[in-house]
Amino acid sequence: MKVIKLIALLSFVFVLSCSEDRDDSPQPDSPNLIIKFKFDATQERLGNLGEPVSVATGNAAQSPSINRMSANYIEFAPTATTALGTGEIIFEGDETTTGGAQAINFQNANFAGHDETFLTIPLSQVSSGNYEWVRVSLAYQEGTIDILSNGQDITGTLASFVGYKSYITSFNLNGSTIEVNGNQAQGFWAFEALGFTTQGQAPEGATTVPNPLFNSSPIPQGSCVVTGQFENGLTVTGDETENIVVTLSFSINNSFEWTEVTTDGKYEPEIGEQVVDMGLRGLIPSVSN
Template sequence: MRNLSVLVVIVTLFYSCSSDSNQEIINNTTEPNLIIKFKFNPTQERLNNFGEPAVISAGNAAQSPNFEKMSANYIEFAPTVNTLLGDGEIIFTGNETTQGGEVAIDFKNAIFAGDNETFLSIPLSQVSQGYYEWVRVSLAYQEGAINFLAENGNEYQGTLASFVGYNNYISSFNLNGSNIIVNENKLQGFWAFETLGLTIQGQAPEGATTVPNPLFNSSPVPQGSCVVTGSFENGLTITGSETSDIVVTFSFSTNNSFEWTEVNIDGKYEPSAGEQVVDMGLRGIIPSLSIE
């Protein structure tokens, strides 16, 4: 009965609003590679949709999820602030399918990476020579732990799966040992939550996901695309004569990225009190370079 009461409590978690093992695309040739790594940073600056510093809105509270893994469906290097989405150097595009009707990300073939893990490795010879100042990453999936306060006064932890890609065909997926069957397309904002072996799922409102884009005025992205944009500190130059690997680490800001409206002003997420989730989007990206 305790488990059932907790499930009833968390049904309001987002009311308002296959393979799951980590994979990576690795190139095993002896020539120098471009290596893409992920980093999840809960202390990195928190940005809004315009790439500007953002505080938590009055009347709201937030927490930084402990993310286990993420997936991306698109990576592009852009040379200037005026480079439109799709006109830069596209270095990765994930699998898509029409099995669910409209074109959608094929989740069963998605690639995952955890914190400080490699997501992609390709020969540098496949990247066009040039200077790149910006990176654009279309995120598809996030999975991690969040805390919530139940009606019984106890605090619990659960596992949240957020499908933040533009459209997602999901046959099934495993969430902390629970198999969830979907077999259809789900738009950005579909979520599932597991705690104490019990699961619920739902759909966040359209437009509820923050997608930081400092190039909002010169190079906008379509709503619902989840293309996060950030700049290299000193740019990225590909000469074509590299002899060592170039490692680009995408540091994603998870700083208070899970946000809700407060009913009880205590900083704890309490769905039983009617506190509603308002945002689950990452809060920025900072790409950095190293030579290996």
């Protein structure tokens, strides 16, 4: 009997020891790559070649307040000569041919506002390497602008479809439903103020798309792929234990531009002032943990 009790006691001690030695604490999650958006009205205003530019003579402009934005493509490029599509593609949005030609499927788009997260993916899905540049194909912007209507200064909501082509069924603009049910070319826009809506189309090729790598890595006309350079590069080793956060800061410095009929710096569509540009005016990416 004593032998049986001794064996039972030793068995209990052995089990207890194994339980104490086993590490049941939660394991850390795998690190992620997090992409965030930022919109800066004080950031330098650039032209298509990535050079500083002023508002064109005969036009006026204002810096909108961006509520949300969508991108359809994000790529990290190792060097200035990396051709579009040959870098590390970390995001591609949904596309469709429902409207005829291939187009961005607006109904399935991802959105983010100022200082909000647009994309989170495991870092294990990103190839190890050093990246100097980021390319972002913009698809949609929504924000508020000021207009002059019947002598009154009012604020309205502007939806700008800046992607190469967008398939849209309908969308909600500040409580008003805009029905489209088809493809729309780059530069299609809709505006809502005081419950009234209107639509329009910016001229073909008028949307500014800053690309400082125009000479070494050109982009197709109308693609809306904005390019920006990391100040100190982005390095992915594959051994990260913490998240990497890439903040994409877009310039909205006088990014909404129109032709002036009355030279007063106020957008007055009722007298024939026409939207000519809604493109973002530059991209500065930064890296943090």
